[in-house]
Amino acid sequence: MSRRVAIIGVGWYGFKPSIPDLSFREMMFEASMRAAEAAGVDLRKDVDAFVSSQEDYWEGIAISDEFAPEPIGGVLRPTFTVAGDGLQGLAQAYMLIKTGYFDVVLVESHAKPSDILSLDKIYELALDPVNIRPLSPSNPLFTAGLDAVAYMSRTGLEREDLAFIAVKNRVQGLRNPRASYAAKISLEEVLEAEAYIYPMTRYEVAGFTDAAITVILASEDVARRFTDNPVWVSGVGWSTETGTGALAWHEWGRMKSMRMAADMAYRTAGVKPSQIDLAEVEDRFSFMEPLTLEEARLAPEGGAAKMAREGVFSPDGSLPVNPSGGSLAMGVALEATGLARLLEAYLQLVGAAGPHQVEATRALVASWRGPPTYTSMAVVLESEDAL
Amino acid sequence: MSGGAERRLPGHYLKSKEMYSLPGLVEYRPVARYLFSAGQAQSRFLDGLKEGKILGKRCPRCGRVYVPPRSYCEYCMAPTSEWVELPGTGEVHTAVVSYISTFRERMEKPEIVAVIKLDAPGYTKGGYEFAGLFHKLCNVEPEDVISGRAIGMRVKPRWRPPEERKGDVNDIECFEPVES
Numbered sequence: 001m002s003r004r005v006a007i008i009g010v011g012w013y014g015f016k017p018s019i020p021d022l023s024f025r026e027m028m029f030e031a032s033m034r035a036a037e038a039a040g041v042d043l044r045k046d047v048d049a050f051v052s053s054q055e056d057y058w059e060g061i062a063i064s065d066e067f068a069p070e071p072i073g074g075v076l077r078p079t080f081t082v083a084g085d086g087l088q089g090l091a092q093a094y095m096l097i098k099t100g101y102f103d104v105v106l107v108e109s110h111a112k113p114s115d116i117l118s119l120d121k122i123y124e125l126a127l128d129p130v131n132i133r134p135l136s137p138s139n140p141l142f143t144a145g146l147d148a149v150a151y152m153s154r155t156g157l158e159r160e161d162l163a164f165i166a167v168k169n170r171v172q173g174l175r176n177p178r179a180s181y182a183a184k185i186s187l188e189e190v191l192e193a194e195a196y197i198y199p200m201t202r203y204e205v206a207g208f209t210d211a212a213i214t215v216i217l218a219s220e221d222v223a224r225r226f227t228d229n230p231v232w233v234s235g236v237g238w239s240t241e242t243g244t245g246a247l248a249w250h251e252w253g254r255m256k257s258m259r260m261a262a263d264m265a266y267r268t269a270g271v272k273p274s275q276i277d278l279a280e281v282e283d284r285f286s287f288m289e290p291l292t293l294e295e296a297r298l299a300p301e302g303g304a305a306k307m308a309r310e311g312v313f314s315p316d317g318s319l320p321v322n323p324s325g326g327s328l329a330m331g332v333a334l335e336a337t338g339l340a341r342l343l344e345a346y347l348q349l350v351g352a353a354g355p356h357q358v359e360a361t362r363a364l365v366a367s368w369r370g371p372p373t374y375t376s377m378a379v380v381l382e383s384e385d386a387l
Numbered sequence: 388m389s390g391g392a393e394r395r396l397p398g399h400y401l402k403s404k405e406m407y408s409l410p411g412l413v414e415y416r417p418v419a420r421y422l423f424s425a426g427q428a429q430s431r432f433l434d435g436l437k438e439g440k441i442l443g444k445r446c447p448r449c450g451r452v453y454v455p456p457r458s459y460c461e462y463c464m465a466p467t468s469e470w471v472e473l474p475g476t477g478e479v480h481t482a483v484v485s486y487i488s489t490f491r492e493r494m495e496k497p498e499i500v501a502v503i504k505l506d507a508p509g510y511t512k513g514g515y516e517f518a519g520l521f522h523k524l525c526n527v528e529p530e531d532v533i534s535g536r537a538i539g540m541r542v543k544p545r546w547r548p549p550e551e552r553k554g555d556v557n558d559i560e561c562f563e564p565v566e567s
Contacts, residue, residue, distance in 0.1 A: 020424050021424070021427060022424060023425060023426025024424070025426065026459075029458060029459045029464075033464070033466075042464075044462070044463065044464050057419060060419065060423065069461075070457075070461045073461075073464045075461045112424070115421050115423055115424055117420035121417070121420075124418075125419070129415050130413050133415055
Protein backbone atom coordinates (compact mmCIF):
# COMPACT_ATOMS: atom_id res chain seq x y z
CA MET A 1 0.00 0.00 0.00
CA SER A 2 2.98 2.28 0.25
CA ARG A 3 3.58 3.00 -3.43
CA ARG A 4 2.67 6.54 -4.30
CA VAL A 5 0.47 7.53 -7.22
CA ALA A 6 1.40 10.32 -9.63
CA ILE A 7 -0.30 12.20 -12.41
CA ILE A 8 2.09 12.06 -15.35
CA GLY A 9 0.00 13.82 -17.98
CA VAL A 10 -3.31 15.52 -18.58
CA GLY A 11 -5.09 16.34 -21.83
CA TRP A 12 -8.27 18.21 -22.57
CA TYR A 13 -10.44 19.24 -25.45
CA GLY A 14 -13.30 21.71 -25.72
CA PHE A 15 -14.66 23.79 -22.86
CA LYS A 16 -17.12 25.46 -25.20
CA PRO A 17 -20.87 25.71 -24.67
CA SER A 18 -21.35 23.75 -27.89
CA ILE A 19 -18.99 21.72 -30.05
CA PRO A 20 -21.24 20.71 -32.94
CA ASP A 21 -18.47 19.56 -35.29
CA LEU A 22 -17.06 16.77 -33.12
CA SER A 23 -18.81 13.72 -31.74
CA PHE A 24 -18.28 12.93 -28.07
CA ARG A 25 -16.03 10.08 -29.19
CA GLU A 26 -13.87 12.41 -31.25
CA MET A 27 -13.59 14.72 -28.24
CA MET A 28 -12.52 11.77 -26.06
CA PHE A 29 -9.87 10.87 -28.64
CA GLU A 30 -8.55 14.42 -28.84
CA ALA A 31 -8.24 14.69 -25.05
CA SER A 32 -6.61 11.27 -24.76
CA MET A 33 -4.04 11.96 -27.50
CA ARG A 34 -3.08 15.19 -25.75
CA ALA A 35 -2.72 13.39 -22.41
CA ALA A 36 -0.60 10.69 -24.05
CA GLU A 37 1.64 13.29 -25.64
CA ALA A 38 2.00 15.18 -22.36
CA ALA A 39 2.89 11.99 -20.49
CA GLY A 40 5.05 10.48 -23.21
CA VAL A 41 2.90 7.38 -23.08
CA ASP A 42 1.88 5.04 -25.90
CA LEU A 43 -1.81 4.45 -25.17
CA ARG A 44 -1.76 1.05 -26.86
CA LYS A 45 1.34 -0.26 -25.10
CA ASP A 46 1.95 1.46 -21.81
CA VAL A 47 -1.48 1.66 -20.15
CA ASP A 48 -2.60 -1.20 -17.90
CA ALA A 49 -6.22 -0.14 -17.35
CA PHE A 50 -8.70 2.48 -18.50
CA VAL A 51 -11.46 4.18 -16.52
CA SER A 52 -14.22 6.35 -18.00
CA SER A 53 -16.72 8.26 -15.86
CA GLN A 54 -20.08 8.71 -17.52
CA GLU A 55 -23.85 8.35 -17.10
CA ASP A 56 -26.18 6.80 -19.64
CA TYR A 57 -28.75 9.59 -19.66
CA TRP A 58 -26.09 12.23 -20.24
CA GLU A 59 -24.78 10.13 -23.12
CA GLY A 60 -28.21 9.34 -24.55
CA ILE A 61 -27.01 5.76 -24.88
CA ALA A 62 -28.03 2.86 -22.69
CA ILE A 63 -25.12 0.72 -21.48
CA SER A 64 -22.85 3.50 -22.72
CA ASP A 65 -19.79 1.84 -21.19
CA GLU A 66 -19.53 -0.09 -24.44
CA PHE A 67 -18.56 3.17 -26.11
CA ALA A 68 -15.80 3.92 -23.63
CA PRO A 69 -12.78 1.87 -24.75
CA GLU A 70 -12.44 2.78 -28.43
CA PRO A 71 -11.61 6.52 -28.33
CA ILE A 72 -9.25 6.32 -25.34
CA GLY A 73 -7.06 3.42 -26.40
CA GLY A 74 -8.86 0.83 -24.30
CA VAL A 75 -10.08 -1.66 -26.92
CA LEU A 76 -9.34 -5.23 -25.79
CA ARG A 77 -7.73 -3.88 -22.63
CA PRO A 78 -9.07 -3.78 -19.05
CA THR A 79 -11.59 -0.92 -19.28
CA PHE A 80 -14.48 -0.04 -17.03
CA THR A 81 -16.80 2.87 -16.43
CA VAL A 82 -17.73 4.61 -13.22
CA ALA A 83 -21.25 6.04 -13.22
CA GLY A 84 -20.20 9.18 -11.43
CA ASP A 85 -17.92 12.19 -11.48
CA GLY A 86 -14.46 11.88 -12.99
CA LEU A 87 -12.90 12.21 -9.54
CA GLN A 88 -14.72 9.03 -8.52
CA GLY A 89 -13.09 7.41 -11.55
CA LEU A 90 -9.76 8.84 -10.46
CA ALA A 91 -10.21 7.32 -7.00
CA GLN A 92 -10.74 3.91 -8.63
CA ALA A 93 -7.57 4.34 -10.66
CA TYR A 94 -5.68 5.39 -7.55
CA MET A 95 -6.76 2.19 -5.81
CA LEU A 96 -5.84 0.03 -8.81
CA ILE A 97 -2.31 1.41 -8.70
CA LYS A 98 -2.16 0.98 -4.92
CA THR A 99 -2.85 -2.75 -5.35
CA GLY A 100 0.49 -3.15 -7.09
CA TYR A 101 -1.05 -4.94 -10.06
CA PHE A 102 -1.40 -1.85 -12.23
CA ASP A 103 1.36 0.64 -13.00
CA VAL A 104 -0.26 3.03 -15.49
CA VAL A 105 -3.99 3.80 -15.47
CA LEU A 106 -5.85 6.24 -17.71
CA VAL A 107 -8.89 8.13 -16.43
CA GLU A 108 -11.26 9.86 -18.82
CA SER A 109 -14.45 11.82 -18.51
CA HIS A 110 -16.38 13.89 -21.00
CA ALA A 111 -19.54 15.91 -21.34
CA LYS A 112 -21.63 16.95 -24.30
CA PRO A 113 -24.61 18.72 -22.76
CA SER A 114 -25.13 20.52 -26.08
CA ASP A 115 -26.34 17.17 -27.47
CA ILE A 116 -29.11 16.95 -24.84
CA LEU A 117 -32.32 18.68 -25.85
CA SER A 118 -34.32 17.85 -22.72
CA LEU A 119 -31.78 18.57 -20.00
CA ASP A 120 -34.48 19.70 -17.57
CA LYS A 121 -36.35 16.43 -18.06
CA ILE A 122 -33.18 14.42 -17.48
CA TYR A 123 -32.84 16.28 -14.18
CA GLU A 124 -36.44 15.42 -13.40
CA LEU A 125 -35.67 11.79 -14.14
CA ALA A 126 -33.01 11.91 -11.43
CA LEU A 127 -35.66 12.76 -8.83
CA ASP A 128 -37.35 10.18 -6.65
CA PRO A 129 -40.12 8.66 -8.80
CA VAL A 130 -42.66 8.16 -6.01
CA ASN A 131 -42.39 11.24 -3.80
CA ILE A 132 -40.97 14.05 -5.92
CA ARG A 133 -41.58 13.49 -9.63
CA PRO A 134 -45.39 13.50 -9.32
CA LEU A 135 -45.08 17.05 -7.92
CA SER A 136 -43.24 17.93 -11.12
CA PRO A 137 -41.10 20.74 -9.63
CA SER A 138 -40.80 23.23 -12.45
CA ASN A 139 -37.23 24.26 -11.63
CA PRO A 140 -34.92 21.26 -11.42
CA LEU A 141 -32.42 23.32 -9.42
CA PHE A 142 -34.76 23.64 -6.45
CA THR A 143 -32.55 21.60 -4.13
CA ALA A 144 -29.72 24.08 -4.65
CA GLY A 145 -32.01 26.99 -3.81
CA LEU A 146 -33.20 25.24 -0.66
CA ASP A 147 -29.63 24.65 0.42
CA ALA A 148 -28.60 28.23 -0.34
CA VAL A 149 -31.45 29.63 1.75
CA ALA A 150 -30.70 27.28 4.65
CA TYR A 151 -26.99 28.16 4.47
CA MET A 152 -27.72 31.90 4.56
CA SER A 153 -30.17 31.43 7.43
CA ARG A 154 -27.65 29.43 9.45
CA THR A 155 -24.69 31.74 8.89
CA GLY A 156 -26.38 35.13 8.53
CA LEU A 157 -24.87 35.67 5.09
CA GLU A 158 -26.47 38.20 2.75
CA ARG A 159 -27.17 37.87 -0.95
CA GLU A 160 -24.19 40.17 -1.58
CA ASP A 161 -21.87 37.62 0.03
CA LEU A 162 -22.92 34.95 -2.44
CA ALA A 163 -23.06 37.32 -5.40
CA PHE A 164 -19.45 38.30 -4.72
CA ILE A 165 -18.38 34.69 -5.44
CA ALA A 166 -19.88 35.00 -8.92
CA VAL A 167 -18.00 38.28 -9.47
CA LYS A 168 -14.71 36.79 -8.24
CA ASN A 169 -14.90 33.64 -10.34
CA ARG A 170 -16.38 35.11 -13.53
CA VAL A 171 -13.74 37.86 -13.55
CA GLN A 172 -10.89 35.47 -12.69
CA GLY A 173 -11.98 33.33 -15.62
CA LEU A 174 -11.04 36.12 -18.03
CA ARG A 175 -7.44 34.91 -17.72
CA ASN A 176 -8.34 31.29 -18.49
CA PRO A 177 -8.76 30.19 -22.13
CA ARG A 178 -11.08 27.39 -20.97
CA ALA A 179 -13.50 29.78 -19.27
CA SER A 180 -16.23 30.38 -21.83
CA TYR A 181 -18.52 31.98 -19.27
CA ALA A 182 -16.02 34.48 -17.91
CA ALA A 183 -17.31 38.04 -17.72
CA LYS A 184 -16.27 41.42 -16.43
CA ILE A 185 -19.22 41.99 -14.13
CA SER A 186 -19.90 44.03 -11.02
CA LEU A 187 -21.59 43.08 -7.78
CA GLU A 188 -24.56 45.30 -8.69
CA GLU A 189 -24.95 43.61 -12.07
CA VAL A 190 -25.00 40.19 -10.41
CA LEU A 191 -27.54 41.24 -7.81
CA GLU A 192 -29.82 42.96 -10.31
CA ALA A 193 -29.68 40.22 -12.96
CA GLU A 194 -32.58 37.93 -13.70
CA ALA A 195 -33.30 35.63 -10.75
CA TYR A 196 -32.69 31.97 -11.56
CA ILE A 197 -33.60 30.44 -8.27
CA TYR A 198 -33.68 32.49 -5.10
CA PRO A 199 -31.31 33.70 -3.77
CA MET A 200 -29.27 33.27 -6.93
CA THR A 201 -29.36 35.21 -10.18
CA ARG A 202 -28.23 33.94 -13.55
CA TYR A 203 -24.59 34.87 -12.88
CA GLU A 204 -24.60 32.73 -9.73
CA VAL A 205 -25.64 29.54 -11.50
CA ALA A 206 -23.04 27.98 -13.78
CA GLY A 207 -23.86 27.25 -17.41
CA PHE A 208 -22.99 24.03 -19.20
CA THR A 209 -19.95 23.24 -21.27
CA ASP A 210 -18.83 20.54 -23.70
CA ALA A 211 -15.47 19.13 -22.67
CA ALA A 212 -13.34 16.00 -22.55
CA ILE A 213 -10.50 15.44 -20.10
CA THR A 214 -8.02 12.58 -19.83
CA VAL A 215 -5.64 12.05 -16.92
CA ILE A 216 -2.85 9.49 -16.92
CA LEU A 217 -1.71 8.13 -13.56
CA ALA A 218 1.29 5.99 -12.72
CA SER A 219 2.95 4.35 -9.76
CA GLU A 220 5.92 6.23 -8.38
CA ASP A 221 8.70 4.14 -9.93
CA VAL A 222 7.04 4.06 -13.34
CA ALA A 223 6.14 7.75 -13.17
CA ARG A 224 9.83 8.61 -12.81
CA ARG A 225 10.48 6.92 -16.14
CA PHE A 226 7.95 9.12 -17.93
CA THR A 227 8.30 12.51 -16.27
CA ASP A 228 10.52 14.59 -14.03
CA ASN A 229 7.56 16.75 -13.05
CA PRO A 230 4.99 14.44 -11.47
CA VAL A 231 2.08 15.68 -9.39
CA TRP A 232 1.25 13.33 -6.56
CA VAL A 233 -2.26 12.14 -5.86
CA SER A 234 -1.69 12.02 -2.14
CA GLY A 235 -5.23 11.36 -0.99
CA VAL A 236 -8.72 10.67 -2.30
CA GLY A 237 -12.15 10.68 -0.68
CA TRP A 238 -15.78 10.42 -1.67
CA SER A 239 -19.15 10.17 0.02
CA THR A 240 -22.82 9.98 -0.95
CA GLU A 241 -25.85 11.12 1.02
CA THR A 242 -29.44 9.95 1.01
CA GLY A 243 -31.21 10.43 -2.32
CA THR A 244 -34.18 12.62 -3.10
CA GLY A 245 -36.62 10.03 -1.82
CA ALA A 246 -35.92 11.43 1.64
CA LEU A 247 -35.16 15.13 1.26
CA ALA A 248 -35.87 15.69 4.95
CA TRP A 249 -32.86 13.53 5.77
CA HIS A 250 -30.47 15.85 4.00
CA GLU A 251 -29.00 18.38 6.42
CA TRP A 252 -30.00 21.56 4.61
CA GLY A 253 -27.45 24.30 4.32
CA ARG A 254 -24.61 21.84 4.69
CA MET A 255 -22.67 19.45 2.50
CA LYS A 256 -22.01 16.59 4.86
CA SER A 257 -20.76 14.42 2.04
CA MET A 258 -18.20 17.13 1.25
CA ARG A 259 -17.01 17.13 4.86
CA MET A 260 -16.59 13.35 4.76
CA ALA A 261 -14.91 13.31 1.36
CA ALA A 262 -12.45 16.04 2.33
CA ASP A 263 -11.64 14.41 5.68
CA MET A 264 -11.02 11.11 3.90
CA ALA A 265 -8.73 12.79 1.37
CA TYR A 266 -6.74 14.59 4.10
CA ARG A 267 -6.47 11.37 6.10
CA THR A 268 -5.24 9.26 3.19
CA ALA A 269 -2.81 12.03 2.24
CA GLY A 270 -1.58 12.61 5.78
CA VAL A 271 -2.13 16.31 5.21
CA LYS A 272 -3.75 18.94 7.41
CA PRO A 273 -6.21 21.47 5.94
CA SER A 274 -3.86 24.24 7.08
CA GLN A 275 -1.20 22.90 4.69
CA ILE A 276 -3.39 23.45 1.61
CA ASP A 277 -2.30 26.46 -0.46
CA LEU A 278 -4.64 26.14 -3.45
CA ALA A 279 -8.27 25.08 -3.79
CA GLU A 280 -10.11 24.19 -6.98
CA VAL A 281 -13.52 23.40 -5.58
CA GLU A 282 -17.22 23.15 -6.29
CA ASP A 283 -18.90 26.42 -7.28
CA ARG A 284 -21.64 25.53 -9.77
CA PHE A 285 -23.90 27.55 -7.49
CA SER A 286 -22.37 30.64 -5.89
CA PHE A 287 -23.10 29.48 -2.31
CA MET A 288 -21.32 26.19 -2.89
CA GLU A 289 -17.84 27.68 -2.97
CA PRO A 290 -17.87 29.14 0.57
CA LEU A 291 -19.84 26.17 1.87
CA THR A 292 -17.39 23.70 0.33
CA LEU A 293 -14.44 25.61 1.81
CA GLU A 294 -16.07 25.44 5.24
CA GLU A 295 -16.96 21.76 4.99
CA ALA A 296 -13.40 21.07 3.81
CA ARG A 297 -12.09 22.91 6.88
CA LEU A 298 -10.35 25.58 4.81
CA ALA A 299 -12.45 28.32 6.43
CA PRO A 300 -14.27 28.61 9.76
CA GLU A 301 -18.04 27.97 9.90
CA GLY A 302 -19.81 30.81 8.15
CA GLY A 303 -16.51 32.62 7.59
CA ALA A 304 -15.59 31.77 3.99
CA ALA A 305 -17.65 34.45 2.26
CA LYS A 306 -16.09 37.17 4.39
CA MET A 307 -12.59 35.82 3.68
CA ALA A 308 -13.41 35.87 -0.03
CA ARG A 309 -14.39 39.54 0.15
CA GLU A 310 -11.19 40.29 2.06
CA GLY A 311 -9.17 38.82 -0.80
CA VAL A 312 -7.84 35.73 1.00
CA PHE A 313 -9.12 33.52 -1.86
CA SER A 314 -8.04 35.81 -4.68
CA PRO A 315 -5.20 34.70 -6.97
CA ASP A 316 -2.73 36.82 -4.96
CA GLY A 317 -4.28 35.88 -1.60
CA SER A 318 -2.87 33.36 0.86
CA LEU A 319 -5.23 30.61 -0.37
CA PRO A 320 -6.25 31.09 -4.01
CA VAL A 321 -9.64 29.48 -4.62
CA ASN A 322 -10.68 28.66 -8.17
CA PRO A 323 -8.14 30.91 -9.90
CA SER A 324 -9.42 29.15 -13.02
CA GLY A 325 -12.77 30.84 -12.56
CA GLY A 326 -14.31 27.56 -11.43
CA SER A 327 -17.50 26.20 -12.93
CA LEU A 328 -19.07 29.65 -12.80
CA ALA A 329 -16.60 30.77 -15.48
CA MET A 330 -15.80 27.44 -17.17
CA GLY A 331 -19.25 25.86 -17.09
CA VAL A 332 -20.43 22.56 -15.71
CA ALA A 333 -19.03 19.67 -17.73
CA LEU A 334 -21.47 17.12 -16.26
CA GLU A 335 -19.42 14.15 -14.99
CA ALA A 336 -16.19 15.76 -16.20
CA THR A 337 -16.58 18.69 -13.81
CA GLY A 338 -14.39 17.15 -11.12
CA LEU A 339 -11.64 16.45 -13.64
CA ALA A 340 -11.92 20.07 -14.82
CA ARG A 341 -11.11 21.19 -11.27
CA LEU A 342 -8.29 18.60 -11.17
CA LEU A 343 -6.93 19.74 -14.54
CA GLU A 344 -6.74 23.32 -13.30
CA ALA A 345 -5.03 22.36 -10.03
CA TYR A 346 -2.59 20.10 -11.90
CA LEU A 347 -1.63 22.89 -14.32
CA GLN A 348 -1.04 25.20 -11.33
CA LEU A 349 1.19 22.67 -9.55
CA VAL A 350 3.37 22.03 -12.61
CA GLY A 351 3.56 25.76 -13.35
CA ALA A 352 1.71 25.48 -16.65
CA ALA A 353 -1.45 27.45 -15.88
CA GLY A 354 -0.38 30.38 -18.04
CA PRO A 355 -2.06 33.76 -17.44
CA HIS A 356 -3.84 32.59 -14.29
CA GLN A 357 -0.80 30.89 -12.72
CA VAL A 358 -0.55 31.22 -8.92
CA GLU A 359 2.08 30.09 -6.42
CA ALA A 360 1.03 26.73 -5.00
CA THR A 361 2.40 23.34 -4.03
CA ARG A 362 -0.47 21.54 -2.31
CA ALA A 363 -4.04 21.63 -3.61
CA LEU A 364 -7.43 20.46 -2.51
CA VAL A 365 -9.62 19.50 -5.47
CA ALA A 366 -13.28 19.00 -4.62
CA SER A 367 -16.35 18.39 -6.72
CA TRP A 368 -19.98 17.59 -6.16
CA ARG A 369 -22.60 15.81 -8.24
CA GLY A 370 -25.99 17.26 -8.55
CA PRO A 371 -28.58 18.48 -8.36
CA PRO A 372 -30.29 16.51 -7.06
CA THR A 373 -27.68 13.97 -5.99
CA TYR A 374 -25.51 14.67 -2.98
CA THR A 375 -22.22 13.03 -3.77
CA SER A 376 -18.92 14.73 -3.06
CA MET A 377 -15.39 13.91 -4.10
CA ALA A 378 -12.09 15.31 -2.84
CA VAL A 379 -8.48 14.82 -3.89
CA VAL A 380 -5.27 16.15 -2.37
CA LEU A 381 -2.60 16.91 -4.98
CA GLU A 382 1.02 17.73 -4.16
CA SER A 383 3.82 18.99 -6.36
CA GLU A 384 7.40 17.82 -5.98
CA ASP A 385 8.11 21.06 -4.13
CA ALA A 386 5.55 20.20 -1.43
CA LEU A 387 7.43 17.11 -0.31
CA MET B 388 -51.71 -10.04 -24.04
CA SER B 389 -52.72 -11.55 -27.33
CA GLY B 390 -56.23 -12.84 -27.97
CA GLY B 391 -54.88 -16.30 -28.61
CA ALA B 392 -53.22 -16.55 -25.21
CA GLU B 393 -56.39 -15.32 -23.46
CA ARG B 394 -58.33 -18.18 -24.90
CA ARG B 395 -55.79 -20.78 -23.90
CA LEU B 396 -54.82 -19.86 -20.33
CA PRO B 397 -57.13 -20.05 -17.28
CA GLY B 398 -57.54 -17.23 -14.74
CA HIS B 399 -58.87 -13.68 -14.55
CA TYR B 400 -57.29 -11.27 -16.97
CA LEU B 401 -56.63 -7.69 -15.87
CA LYS B 402 -57.34 -4.96 -18.38
CA SER B 403 -54.37 -2.62 -18.63
CA LYS B 404 -56.52 0.14 -17.08
CA GLU B 405 -57.11 -2.06 -14.02
CA MET B 406 -53.49 -3.07 -13.91
CA TYR B 407 -52.08 0.47 -13.89
CA SER B 408 -54.62 1.92 -11.46
CA LEU B 409 -53.42 -0.34 -8.67
CA PRO B 410 -51.98 1.65 -5.74
CA GLY B 411 -48.24 1.19 -5.50
CA LEU B 412 -47.68 1.62 -9.19
CA VAL B 413 -46.53 5.09 -10.21
CA GLU B 414 -46.35 5.71 -13.90
CA TYR B 415 -43.67 7.93 -15.38
CA ARG B 416 -42.70 8.45 -18.97
CA PRO B 417 -39.16 9.77 -19.40
CA VAL B 418 -38.59 12.61 -21.81
CA ALA B 419 -35.08 12.11 -23.11
CA ARG B 420 -34.38 13.96 -26.33
CA TYR B 421 -30.99 14.38 -27.94
CA LEU B 422 -29.40 15.86 -31.02
CA PHE B 423 -26.29 13.76 -31.51
CA SER B 424 -23.30 15.38 -33.16
CA ALA B 425 -22.28 12.69 -35.61
CA GLY B 426 -18.81 14.19 -35.75
CA GLN B 427 -16.31 14.87 -38.50
CA ALA B 428 -15.98 11.36 -39.87
CA GLN B 429 -19.59 10.21 -39.66
CA SER B 430 -21.03 13.47 -40.98
CA ARG B 431 -19.16 13.11 -44.26
CA PHE B 432 -20.13 9.43 -44.40
CA LEU B 433 -23.81 10.39 -44.12
CA ASP B 434 -23.35 13.02 -46.84
CA GLY B 435 -21.81 10.31 -49.00
CA LEU B 436 -24.79 8.02 -48.54
CA LYS B 437 -27.02 10.76 -49.87
CA GLU B 438 -24.91 10.76 -53.02
CA GLY B 439 -24.98 6.98 -53.27
CA LYS B 440 -21.39 6.55 -52.07
CA ILE B 441 -19.94 4.48 -49.26
CA LEU B 442 -16.99 6.39 -47.82
CA GLY B 443 -14.36 5.10 -45.44
CA LYS B 444 -11.25 6.44 -43.76
CA ARG B 445 -7.85 4.82 -43.84
CA CYS B 446 -5.34 4.64 -40.99
CA PRO B 447 -1.99 5.91 -42.26
CA ARG B 448 -0.08 3.56 -39.94
CA CYS B 449 -1.73 0.16 -40.34
CA GLY B 450 -3.74 0.60 -43.55
CA ARG B 451 -7.04 -0.46 -42.02
CA VAL B 452 -10.07 1.17 -43.63
CA TYR B 453 -12.89 2.14 -41.30
CA VAL B 454 -16.48 1.87 -42.54
CA PRO B 455 -18.41 3.47 -40.97
CA PRO B 456 -15.53 5.91 -40.87
CA ARG B 457 -13.85 7.06 -37.68
CA SER B 458 -11.52 9.96 -37.05
CA TYR B 459 -9.03 7.69 -35.35
CA CYS B 460 -7.73 4.14 -35.55
CA GLU B 461 -8.54 2.12 -32.48
CA TYR B 462 -5.54 -0.16 -33.05
CA CYS B 463 -2.89 2.50 -33.54
CA MET B 464 -4.60 5.41 -31.70
CA ALA B 465 -3.61 7.57 -34.64
CA PRO B 466 -5.83 9.98 -36.55
CA THR B 467 -7.15 8.41 -39.75
CA SER B 468 -6.19 10.47 -42.76
CA GLU B 469 -7.22 9.51 -46.27
CA TRP B 470 -10.84 9.27 -47.40
CA VAL B 471 -11.60 6.31 -49.65
CA GLU B 472 -14.69 5.57 -51.69
CA LEU B 473 -15.59 1.90 -51.61
CA PRO B 474 -17.22 0.18 -54.58
CA GLY B 475 -20.09 -0.88 -52.30
CA THR B 476 -19.89 -4.55 -53.19
CA GLY B 477 -18.94 -7.13 -50.63
CA GLU B 478 -19.81 -10.47 -49.15
CA VAL B 479 -22.04 -11.67 -46.36
CA HIS B 480 -19.81 -12.33 -43.38
CA THR B 481 -22.53 -13.56 -41.05
CA ALA B 482 -26.31 -13.44 -41.25
CA VAL B 483 -29.28 -14.35 -39.13
CA VAL B 484 -33.04 -14.81 -39.53
CA SER B 485 -35.24 -13.19 -36.90
CA TYR B 486 -38.74 -14.57 -36.45
CA ILE B 487 -39.76 -12.57 -33.40
CA SER B 488 -39.37 -8.94 -32.42
CA THR B 489 -37.70 -7.50 -29.34
CA PHE B 490 -41.01 -7.93 -27.53
CA ARG B 491 -41.26 -11.52 -28.69
CA GLU B 492 -44.11 -10.89 -31.08
CA ARG B 493 -43.98 -13.12 -34.12
CA MET B 494 -43.25 -11.04 -37.18
CA GLU B 495 -45.34 -11.44 -40.30
CA LYS B 496 -42.25 -11.89 -42.43
CA PRO B 497 -38.95 -13.10 -41.00
CA GLU B 498 -36.26 -10.44 -41.17
CA ILE B 499 -32.76 -11.25 -42.34
CA VAL B 500 -29.93 -9.07 -41.10
CA ALA B 501 -26.26 -9.45 -41.84
CA VAL B 502 -22.82 -8.06 -41.35
CA ILE B 503 -21.44 -7.24 -44.79
CA LYS B 504 -17.71 -7.35 -45.40
CA LEU B 505 -17.22 -4.62 -47.98
CA ASP B 506 -14.65 -4.77 -50.74
CA ALA B 507 -11.98 -2.36 -49.57
CA PRO B 508 -9.12 -2.15 -52.06
CA GLY B 509 -5.86 -1.54 -50.29
CA TYR B 510 -6.96 -2.88 -46.91
CA THR B 511 -3.66 -4.21 -45.70
CA LYS B 512 -4.72 -5.92 -42.47
CA GLY B 513 -6.79 -9.01 -42.53
CA GLY B 514 -7.65 -10.39 -39.13
CA TYR B 515 -11.21 -10.77 -37.96
CA GLU B 516 -11.87 -7.08 -38.51
CA PHE B 517 -12.85 -5.43 -41.77
CA ALA B 518 -14.55 -2.45 -43.38
CA GLY B 519 -18.20 -3.34 -43.26
CA LEU B 520 -21.77 -2.54 -42.43
CA PHE B 521 -24.58 -4.10 -40.48
CA HIS B 522 -27.68 -4.07 -42.67
CA LYS B 523 -30.74 -5.94 -43.88
CA LEU B 524 -30.59 -8.52 -46.67
CA CYS B 525 -33.14 -8.55 -49.52
CA ASN B 526 -33.76 -11.31 -52.06
CA VAL B 527 -32.26 -13.80 -49.67
CA GLU B 528 -34.51 -16.53 -48.30
CA PRO B 529 -34.43 -17.78 -44.71
CA GLU B 530 -33.42 -21.14 -46.13
CA ASP B 531 -30.29 -19.55 -47.63
CA VAL B 532 -29.29 -18.39 -44.18
CA ILE B 533 -30.24 -21.54 -42.33
CA SER B 534 -28.37 -23.75 -44.79
CA GLY B 535 -25.30 -21.54 -44.63
CA ARG B 536 -25.48 -20.71 -48.36
CA ALA B 537 -25.78 -17.01 -47.54
CA ILE B 538 -22.37 -16.89 -45.92
CA GLY B 539 -19.85 -15.56 -48.41
CA MET B 540 -22.61 -14.56 -50.83
CA ARG B 541 -21.62 -11.60 -53.03
CA VAL B 542 -23.89 -8.65 -52.34
CA LYS B 543 -24.34 -5.01 -53.31
CA PRO B 544 -26.32 -2.16 -51.82
CA ARG B 545 -29.84 -1.48 -53.06
CA TRP B 546 -29.94 2.32 -52.95
CA ARG B 547 -33.12 4.25 -52.47
CA PRO B 548 -33.89 6.70 -55.28
CA PRO B 549 -31.82 9.90 -54.84
CA GLU B 550 -34.90 12.03 -54.06
CA GLU B 551 -35.78 9.74 -51.13
CA ARG B 552 -32.33 9.76 -49.51
CA LYS B 553 -31.95 11.62 -46.26
CA GLY B 554 -28.31 11.17 -45.38
CA ASP B 555 -28.76 8.22 -43.04
CA VAL B 556 -28.11 4.50 -43.12
CA ASN B 557 -31.59 3.89 -44.51
CA ASP B 558 -30.49 5.50 -47.79
CA ILE B 559 -29.39 1.94 -48.45
CA GLU B 560 -32.62 -0.04 -48.40
CA CYS B 561 -30.77 -3.32 -47.97
CA PHE B 562 -27.98 -5.39 -49.45
CA GLU B 563 -28.97 -7.89 -52.13
CA PRO B 564 -27.19 -10.62 -54.06
CA VAL B 565 -25.07 -9.24 -56.90
CA GLU B 566 -26.68 -11.51 -59.50
CA SER B 567 -30.25 -10.38 -58.75
